[in-house]
Amino acid sequence: MSAAITAKEHHPELRVCILEKNSDLGKKLYATGNGKCNLSNLSCKNPMDVYKFFDSIGIFTRTDEAGRLYPNSEQAADVVAALINALKRNDVEVKCGITILSVEKKDDTFEIQIQDDAIRCRNLLLSTGGKAGPQYGNLGEGYAYAKALGHSVDRTYPVLSPLECRGDFVSLKGIRSKGRICLMQDDRPIATEDGEIQFSEDGLSGICVFNLSRFIRLNPKKSTADAFAEYSISIDFVPHQDQRELENYLMRRASRTVSEAGQLLTTIVHKRLGEDILKRLSIEPKSSASSLTMNDVENIAGLLKNWRCGIQGVKGWKKAQCTGGGVPFDEIDEESYESRIVSGLYIVGELLDYDGPSGGYNLHFAWESGIRAGKAIANDQV
Numbered sequence: 001m002s003a004a005i006t007a008k009e010h011h012p013e014l015r016v017c018i019l020e021k022n023s024d025l026g027k028k029l030y031a032t033g034n035g036k037c038n039l040s041n042l043s044c045k046n047p048m049d050v051y052k053f054f055d056s057i058g059i060f061t062r063t064d065e066a067g068r069l070y071p072n073s074e075q076a077a078d079v080v081a082a083l084i085n086a087l088k089r090n091d092v093e094v095k096c097g098i099t100i101l102s103v104e105k106k107d108d109t110f111e112i113q114i115q116d117d118a119i120r121c122r123n124l125l126l127s128t129g130g131k132a133g134p135q136y137g138n139l140g141e142g143y144a145y146a147k148a149l150g151h152s153v154d155r156t157y158p159v160l161s162p163l164e165c166r167g168d169f170v171s172l173k174g175i176r177s178k179g180r181i182c183l184m185q186d187d188r189p190i191a192t193e194d195g196e197i198q199f200s201e202d203g204l205s206g207i208c209v210f211n212l213s214r215f216i217r218l219n220p221k222k223s224t225a226d227a228f229a230e231y232s233i234s235i236d237f238v239p240h241q242d243q244r245e246l247e248n249y250l251m252r253r254a255s256r257t258v259s260e261a262g263q264l265l266t267t268i269v270h271k272r273l274g275e276d277i278l279k280r281l282s283i284e285p286k287s288s289a290s291s292l293t294m295n296d297v298e299n300i301a302g303l304l305k306n307w308r309c310g311i312q313g314v315k316g317w318k319k320a321q322c323t324g325g326g327v328p329f330d331e332i333d334e335e336s337y338e339s340r341i342v343s344g345l346y347i348v349g350e351l352l353d354y355d356g357p358s359g360g361y362n363l364h365f366a367w368e369s370g371i372r373a374g375k376a377i378a379n380d381q382v
């Protein structure tokens with residue numbers, strides 16, 4: 001949509017048509033940012049290009065403390081409506097409910113076979129997204145179109161997704177805890193995030209967990225189970241204190257403030273998380289707090305600072321917000337997003353091998369690459 005609007009604004013005589021398989025445009029946009037649509041982020045590359053585009057189509061935005069850009073109304077539906085209005089104002093043709101059967105290039109013309117018809121065009125822009133969110137229509141057919149036209153596609157995998165973990169998560173389900181979470185590969189830390197960690201019945205969720213999921217790269221030479229077994233999670237529930245400070249505090253508390261071991265962790269972590277920690281150390285919650293040894297306290301502080309679980313998997317495409325892998329960047333020109341393999345073909349958005357962290361980076365990339373490609377197509381036709 002950003003490409004079509006930009007192309008028409010730069011070259012009003014151009015005939016531009018969007019082919020959309022869903023019955024309406026922007027189905028996934030309604031679900032973005034929990035229905036508020038986190039449009040972009042001030043830390044993205046070229047934030048002003050995207051900001052100017054929103055301004056030109058009448059989206060009034062605001063930025064939060066983390067630089068995330070939203071429509072001020074916090075209604076994703078308003079963003080879809082503004083885009084559709086701009087498409088109408090610029091006379092962009094929109095054909096919804098289309099099934100594309102094949103895509104090929106014959107001489108200078110692209111031919112898109114749809115049911116009972118063929119559409120021919122001088123320029124073709126592929127913006128079909130990836131495989132994340134199949135419930136919104138994203139099944140990844142775009143990779144087949146790119147391949148049919150001569151591109152390669154790097155292995156795709158779900159990212160920005162909850163993690164399935166080993167251990168007793170049923171008893172922890174529903175807990176939300178602030179902390180520092182670290183992704184480990186073969187016991188080496190590879191990425192760390194601070195934020196709210198959410199426990200589900202089979203693992204971990206929350207924005208900080210989604211962001212860590214981007215760093216899991218499965219070894220293709222191993223079975224899926226063995227490849228995931230390389231990865232584990234370490235959580236520090238008290239990042240503002242070091243282990244020694246925490247031990248001293250717990251020791252004082254055990255001897256003076258609480259009577260039972262089960263009370264030692266109240267107000268430090270959620271009750272059920274405290275129970276999990278004592279259970280892992282085989283400490284009976286009803287036992288006397290003053291009978292805890294220095295070794296017990298060191299172990300409790302150790303688990304508060306380094307609570308571990310193994311990773312069994314990444315939740316599938318339905319729960320993922322983005323696709324890792326895709327059409328490699330070295331096959332397109334990064335200024336115009338034109339293919340280096342097929343002239344007149346443009347590839348933008350999630351179909352490319354791009355995935356950003358949570359916070360507006362993925363939509364930003366989709367808008368920005370679309371704007372650049374739209375301008376390039378308009379200039380190509382002048």
Ligand SMILES: Cc1cc2nc3c(=O)[nH]c(=O)nc-3n(C[C@H](O)[C@H](O)[C@H](O)COP(=O)(O)OP(=O)(O)OC[C@H]3O[C@@H](n4cnc5c(N)ncnc54)[C@H](O)[C@@H]3O)c2cc1C
Pocket residue numbers: 019020021022025026027028031032033034037038039040098099100127128129130132133136137138139140141142320321322348349350351359360361362363364366
């Ligand atoms: C639940 C959820 C929440 C998210 N929230 C955010 C957020 O707040 N901020 C953020 O930055 N990112 C967010 N993302 C990620 C972001 O939505 C995507 O990265 C971005 O939409 C990708 O844009 P795109 O244009 O490349 O693809 P898409 O937005 O997926 O658009 C592709 C379009 O092509 C259509 N299409 C697909 N295949 C075909 C076909 N064969 N024929 C015709 N049409 C086809 C699809 O129906 C769709 O309309 C979220 C993702 C999900 C799933």
